[in-house]
Amino acid sequence: MDKKIKKFLKDAVRVAPKISNKGELFELKNGLVSKYPQTRKDAIKKTIQQMTIGKDVSSLFPDVLKNIATPDVEQKKLVYLYIINYAQTHPELCILAVNTFVTDAQDPNPLIRCMAIRTMSMIRVDKMLGHVEVPLRKTLQDDNPYVRKTAVICVAKLFQLNRQLCKELNVITDLISALDDENPMVVANTVAALTEIYEMENTAVPLSLLIDSHMKKFLTVLNECTEWARITILSALAQYGARDSSEAQDIIFRVTPHLQHVNPAVVLASVKVLVKNLDMLTADAQKQSLEKVSTALVSLMSTPPEMQYVALRNIRILLQKYPELLAKELCIFYVKFNDPLYIKLEKMDIMVRLASNANTKQCTMLLNELREYAMEFEPEFVSKAIQAISQLTIKFSNGNSHPDTAKFSNKVMEILCSLLQDRDTFQDECLISICDLLRFNPDLSKLPVSIISTWTDAESRLVTDYGKCNYIWLVGEHQFSQAEEKLQQFIESFPQQGQYTQLALLVTVMKLHKKLPESTLQHVLNLAVTQTQDIDIRDMAIFYSRCLSLPNSKSLIKELCTAKLPNLTSTLDQFSTELLHTLLNELSTLSSIYYKPLSQFKKHFPQQNHSNGKNLDSVSKVTNAETLLDLEDTSNTVPNTVNVGSGTLAELSDLFNFNGDPLLDSSNSKKSTDKETVMASGNSKDLLDLF
Secondary structure (H helix, E strand, O other): OHHHHHHHHHHHOOOOOOOOOOOOHHHHHHHHOOOOHHHHHHHHHHHHHHHHOOOOOHHHHHHHHOOOOOOOHHHHHHHHHHHHHHHHHOHHHHHHHHHHHHHHOOOOOHHHHHHHHHHHHHOOOHHHHOOOHHHHHHHHOOOOHHHHHHHHHHHHHHHHHOHHHHHHHOHHHHHHHHHHOOOHHHHHHHHHHHHHHHHHOOOOOOHHHHHHHOHHHHHHHHHHOOHHHHHHHHHHHOOOOOOOHHHHHHHHHHHHHHHHOOOHHHHHHHHHHHHHHHOOOOHHHHHHHHHHHHHHHHHHHHOOHHHHHHHHHHHHHHHHHOOOOOOOOHHHHOOOOOOOHHHHHHHHHHHHHHOOOOOHHHHHHHHHHHHHHOOOOOHHHHHHHHHHHHHHHHHHHOOOOOOOHHHHHHHHHHHHHHHHHHOHHHHHHHHHHHHHHHHHOHHHOHHHHHHHOOOOOHHHHOOOHHHHHHHHHHHHHHOOOOHHHHHHHHHOOHHHOOHHHHHHHHHHHHHOOOOOOHHHHHHHHHHHHHOOOOHHHHHHHHHHHHHHHOOOOHHHHHHHHHOOOOOOOOOOOOOOHHHHHHHHHOOOOHHHHHOOOHHHOOOOOOOOOOOOOOOOOOOOOOOOOOOOOOOOOHHHOOOOOOOOOOOOEEEEEOOOEOOOOOEEOOOOOEEOOOEOOOEEEEEOHHHHOOO
């Protein structure tokens, strides 16, 4: 109400004409050259408003530029923002503002000095970049830490725009010297700038040597930084290798308090530093540190779903390295009714990995929980639950001499057979899980074989290629009665079947060829050679044909017919040793989300140092002067200044998409991969708050 009253009084005494909300170009043009300061300021606001919604207002560039010399900080910031956005369209006119930029870089107000140097370093015009040396060097040595903080980021921006110029000016040396600054925020932003430069050109700065020489400095300033600056410093510490156990213990002691931070990103960055140094500790010290890591990870389960997903993906990596990390926290990962699907799937995967085969009670409780999940209606959720039931059973029974093992396995088989009969829409998933259990323990075959052998319409019951493949394997492995009729329905549609089904048909018909008509085997061999495009299937069919044509080949054929698949010991996916080591070093990054090394993510940086004389076309257009490594809010560091918009607000949409196809590996275990598509769309929404 107070704001409305103030606005009413302000409008009541206003003399200057107003700008309408339509934002027509001719009206804006007239307003920009008005004799009334308030009208000119309103016109600039409306111009920026039109710019943020995507309207082309580049034709107003000369008129906006006339309003750059003003003591009004808010107006100056808006003009700077406009210049950054449209500098490429009017490179010649931008030169007219050079004197203003240089003057503003020496202004008594630290906010104006920051705005000036930031804007100069972001304008994609070569002639403008040529005048940035003097202001940049002065701001790097400025008395105000906020100005220095901004200046070190501008070095990274300048390097991105013109590497050759940055090297000629030798400002990277000044940037490196900023690591010894007394202000924590300056140090953090310097680390961020050096990291950005190193990623663009790893020969430009000796990043690893700088981290090694300033490690103690980073530990000292860590507690005095803002949360985003802490993440930057923690990421640098994660690249440092401790020389001995005492140094590793000191690093862990300094970083451990940050596991309790409210920001999940700080927590995960701290976990990465601890994991880097844990191997150098004694067993007791390592156990104590892991308990603190466990508590921190559990706290992340109360964050929003997006944060939980990131935490769960990182936990998956940590569990392979430290299987007992969260052994006592299984109940924390039970699925909640309001969890999104992508959270439910990750939680089930974590729960199976956490279950201990030495704890029968825990596994029984988890089995009952998974059974409830299998009765739900979300297709992907139910499929994952059925798969998790077989994974849990194999994990519990593998190498377990407990007397309840056989009872547990029989109970699981009864559950799967019950689901197979009751859930008509999940026949494939149930059959695949049953076959996995039979490959682990063939003694469980009595109940499922008695049910599945009665099927007369398996072709219509089963939908997926992998499900049909397992059914055909079961027919051949346990030699169902009337096997010819059961296989004939698949043989008739052989060209339309998937490659796994075709391969299983070929192997099964060969195994049962003495019990089948001779014409059946020959027909399948001909189909496998002429009606499939898979090279492996054709090669195997040719191999079988030649074996059958060889004289005295009975022993070879008998061996082929009696060959069995190797027994399963686990159906849980595992990272290779090399990949696990890489992922542990890259926790809390995109690498831990996609389970791929960061080296596989392509980064595109401009390589040219010379433009066409007008602008740098290789650099994408930037629409906000507050972007790129700015780690602190201006309102908290510069007193008595106007707080206008604080940066581009990124909106994430369509983050998770689960459409993985099952793949068959060497052990015929089902795998699925979740594809995450991350789409970021920027919008200067904060600018709209000015109007």
